[in-house]
Amino acid sequence: MRIEQMAAFLPRLFSMTREMDRAQREEEARERAAWQQYLMTIAAPSGQLGDGRLASLDDLKAAGLLETSGLFLGAQQGRMLFFSGDGHLLTYARTGSGKGRDLVLPNLAHVRDRSLIVVDVKDGENCFASREHRGDGLGSPCIYLNPFNLLGLPNTRINPLQVLIDIVRDGGEIDTQADEIAQTIRPMNPREGDGWVGKGSIRLISIRAEYAAHFDPVNCTLGGLWKFVNAGNDELEREFQMMASCGIEGIARKAAAMAATYADAPKQFEAYRSDAIEALAAFEVGKTLDRATSAHNFDFGRLKHEPCTVYLITPSDKLGVAASWVSLIVNYAIEAIARERGGVRTCFLLDEFPQLPPAPAILKALRLYRGKGIQLWFFAQGRFSMEGRWSQDAVKEIEDQASILNMTGIEDPSMMRDVERWSGNRTIVTRGQNIGGGAVESAGINRGESRRPVLQAEDIRGIGAGRQIIKVAGLPQLVVCDRLPFYDVSPWKAQIGDVRQLHQGVF
Template sequence: MNDLVPVSRTIKHGIEIGFMNGTPIIYDGTEPVAIDAQAGKGKLTRFLGVNLVSPRTEHLSKIVTDPKDAELAWVSWKTLERQGYRVLFINPGQLYGYPGQTFNINTRLLEIAQQPKLRAIVGEAAYDAASYLVPIDPNPAHRWIGQGVRSAFATYNKITALYPSERWSCSPGGLWDFYGRGADEIADDLLVWASDNRMQDDAGMCRQLASLTQSRDQWNAYSSLIIERLQGFQPGSAQRQATEKNSFDPADMKRERSALFILGSARSETSRTFVGAMTAAVIERFADAHGSLRALVVGEEWGQLYVSNFHEILTLYREGGINFLGVFQNAAAQIESKYGKETARIWRKAVAYTLYRGLPDTDTLREIEHRSGRTSVMVRGFNVNNNQVNGSGDNLSEQSRPLLQVEDIRRATGGETALLEARDLGYFVVSM
């Protein structure tokens, strides 16, 4: 009997977004892909889990936001390990006992501050690090609160990066130690810094911030946001310990195939704050690194997170090796709520494919109807008063209607199928 000849089968790399006539639809580009579905519509079993462990994506490193009690890590980490991935967890909550790595989100700032020739851009890096933690409200009436807190955090970050001390660490925990106090104590230390000859470049900003503490209404608004965003970094907290030092470098993921799970608790808003800030820092670190690998960012429950560099993920970071696979429950509304109308507009133009499972909300339905195109239908009208013979007064008129209507969308997004919106091609019903 002849020996069996092994047959090597070439698998096309890319994200699997469904089946049409039994043939898989694979997207191998670098533009964002999303699934938009309510809870219980099989996002994990039909889409996320498949692409997370598929041989089609094994050429990519993976950065996974996992804010739902490590659901994705639980179902995939062992398979990824068997595929040869170096599997890492950032797990401040010690979920399921997974070993947790630590990473200071101010690492890039600290490295820049150590190089005298880069002294002029330390302030920019300090503001970037502050933005990981502090969102800016899209509402113009409230933007000043986030902007003011970011400026305060950036000043602290810059000074502690350039002039390290045992009392004030350049980390989120250090921010809490400094700003988690009374306004008078904060003002006193800011004025001490302003009088330090080494810090004359920042003396004006220190005095400005000290004067803001005297405006009680304004400082109360700042203080409320500071407490909300930093309460997870108080002394003794798990999130503080996870950001005090580095046990790994996300830049290595561009040279060694790795899967990083950033874990959080589904019931904790503080945990989601941590996951969003850490994700922004890790992605920026990866995008700035040198190496041949790209990373697939699997954004589970992305609409519930604030990731400060989401705009760059959609644009600049694609050139830095970032592919984005996002999971939303109402993408357009969630993005507009977190980042504003401009980012929502960029999202609509950037996303290559969107899968809809379950009937979308009313606004999204209208958009789908509008973008699906128009068709003409003939409508028979009845004029009962002028009828001398049955039908003699009837007339035909032409009306314009969307190609896809609510009934079509409901049918396409239920059962075993999904509605696939291909930005450049139109709409298709695919099996999942």
């Protein structure tokens, strides 16, 4: 009987053993699944698809941006950032975003180790706010190029054609200088296409400027060029005859070719002359800009020997007329400073840069003059505004040559795409869950990785007022930091005047 009972119990025993074994295995499987789920939850990205990040304070220190000398850029975690290199700078920030408040005026308060040339085309705001501090506080001689007599300040006259007179006086040869001046007076727009009229106008202005430097230096001025292109037919014929027989073969041949166009294709020549008349209209004899350029009272070579501050001041409502004058002065100053030997660096603060006609010396300074102590800081509303004056290739070169590119309020899609690329990629962990149906439901969790830019479009657009993105040449990471108004920094807030008083007439 017992044997029979035991035989009957054995299947139940085996069944119980199997159930217990299965239960144990299920428990172990659940524990392993829970452990794997935990590991997947805490697992860090592998970095195989990118390990990008934003710059830290250690990165900024290694790049030399935490030194207290140089040009002020902003602040990161309470530490002020300065650029002490000799490279060029480019700022993109929309109108009204505070470029002057956060960058121009802080540097006019702080910089004392170099000369500054300040393009001040908004009624002399920067000059009004900083001239007393720079002149009296820092001991930097201030020179005012102020043809419209703003702020009750004197005007220093500059003849942009003086470089041609100096070359002839010193026994040198005029190579491309006359052409470059003519191209600044009558810049070629990248959207003009062939632009044969503009090219003819440039040749006409260039020939006359070179001739005047040799044989009529008194009229080697912008007003003198205006008189030439506005001459009557009889006077124009006499001038062409004199140029064609001047004895300098290059001038004579070019003048003879232009005279032949005047005689044989009068409509074509008239197109050239009309274009030149329009380009030189701002320098009509007896008008403000003619008087401002009719003599030469300052040597820009001085800036290589002592830190000076030069303000180019115009009313904002006359920028359309004065823009050509500003570009000619900048072009002349770059070349004059590049020729001079000396140990003092000069930084050009080129505010409202897209409003100015292109000057050939700008690209020469980018490519060739960095070692000559010339540093350019461009201020523009954005890439699109730059392309209105400069070709896309030239804008790209300016961006590529900039050691510092800082940006605020980016909305241009092409710019956002570039910032995404510059920010680098990071590896992002992605997780998913699979659920299967049927008689028995099953579920599974999976983990994967994907590539994502450090700064995406929504991140870039979110960096607005009071913040900026800085791309530093040689630093792999982008910098996202604060912009710092001058009035939040002591002693700058006591050194810089309130420009609101200028517009309220309280000064």
